[in-house]
Amino acid sequence: MSSERLRVGTKLGFGVGAVAEGAIYIAFNTWNFLFYNQVLGLSGTLAGIAVTISLVLDGICEPIVGSLSDRWRSKLGRRHPFLFAAPIPLAISFFLLYAPPAGLNGIPLFLWFTVFATLHRQALTLYQIPHLALGAELSSDYHQRSIVMSYSTLFAVVGGAGTFFYGWTWFGSHAGGSTARGNYVGLAIGVAVIAAITIFVSAWFTRDQISRLRQPAADAPRFSLGQLATEIRDCLSNANYRTLLLGLFALSATIGVLETLQSYVSLFFWQFSEKTIRAFGLASPPAFILAFIVTVKLHRKYDKRKTLIGALWLTAIIVPTPITLRLLGLFPSTAIGAFPFLMLSTFMYYFASAVMMITVLSALADVADEHELNTGRRQEGVFYAARTFFQKLSTGMGHILAGLAIDIIAFPTHAKPGEVAQDVLTKLGLVQGPLAMLPALVAIYFYGRYAIDRKKHTEIQRQLAARHVQQTPNESGQASDRAAGPIEPLPI
Secondary structure, three states, X not given: OOOOOOOHHHHHHHHHOHHHHHHHHHHHHHHHHHHHHHHOOOOHHHHHHHHHHHHHHHHHHHHHHHHHHHHOOOOOOOOHHHHHHOHHHHHHHHHHHOOOOOOOXXXXXXXXXXXXXXXXXXXXXXXXXXXXXXXXXXXXXXXXXXHHHXXXXXXXXHHHHHHHHHHHHHHHOOOOHHHOOOHHHHXXXXXXXXXXXXXXXXXXXXXXXXXXXXXXXXOOOOOOHHHHHHHHHHHHOOHHHHHHHHHHHHHHHHHHHHHHHHHHHHHHHOOOOHHHXXXXXXXXXXXXXXXXXXXXXHHHHHHHHHHHHHHHHHHHHHOHHHHHXXXXXXXXXXXHHHHHHHHHHHHHHHHHHHHHHHHHHHHHHHHHHHHHHHHOOOOHHHHXXXXXXXXXXXXXXXXXXXXXXXXXXOOOOOOOOOXXXXXXXXXXXXXXXXXXXXXXXXXXXXXXXXXXOHXXXXXXXXXXXXXXXHHOEOOOOOXXXXXXXXXXXXXX
């Protein structure tokens, strides 16, 4: 790892892998709940539990993958063996998620959903954790990291927006739309193929970086569950890491509810057609491009903590406003009248989300530097794995809350737009609007406690560089003593 400027080709090669993550994420959160609850008739609570089980089991395995990739030795380095292994299992398991045997109902259907949601999440983890760790390793520079993660975020939204547009276009072009079971097969095939191809392309076009990336320490202990538990405990001892995790936990609960119920709100609350809904996917690319351009500038001017908090406040204000105004009778009552305002709201939501995503990923890499200074170990894999575990645990909680809400407000299965009772739609709006934003307000408190700014990170890098000089053998084979003064770890 170095602070030298990376070639654009390397950043593009790294970033394109995020297309798969964005595509899978959007497809899973946009249509899975709708498919199993509305089309197949599985209760909202069971659908939410199935997703949560898959996310929690995935989260448990993520630190294992992270720890293994931190210490993996091969001609392909630490991360790339996992990247090359992931595409085919991911494509197959994602397709089977949308192809349950005809006649499954109740618990058997719940089990099918749980098993293949879990398998597809495991396959995604095999790629996602090493890929994130690779991004943290490509550069040690405070701002270069933000640029690298900006490429990843930009490609993630390309994958997500493209999947959103493709899916709703597919449904709008086939009889029965999103209510017809058979239409989901075409959706699954398209997303699975794109995800597999982009992961392979990312692995292939970043393989030239393997020789310059840091390898596992020669005296690193072999992998064991006990050793993994120790590594996770060490990571969690870092106060800055804990604040990021707790903030992410709260924020992901909000996002879990919003993403799960968005299809219901679009189809039934706003009563948009499927071809109209697809247009909202067009708001995300320009929003993320804007975030790609300005986030590093925001970090330079305000640092990462203030940038993150500002984006959170924008989300907390912009998301519930249209629904709340509609419930109060202060918003256009027709789909045509509401559309431009909702398109602007969607643009601002995606912009804030992109800024938060770039900032959190970049901040985690800075925390990994602080951890190395305090412990002598680089553990990006474990750091990113623990982060995604907490994110998935809280996202799963969001799915359960959304599923419970669907059942509590007695939202009917096999429903059609325009035929759902108004009191049910009002309750749906309250859940998706003001209530969903409460955890995000908690996230603001935790992110406000994050304490690594540019000045502190510069000092961390200075001390790490001095330590590396001390540890580098000189011509006589002895460790160099050219570093000025002892290297004291920063307080955590």
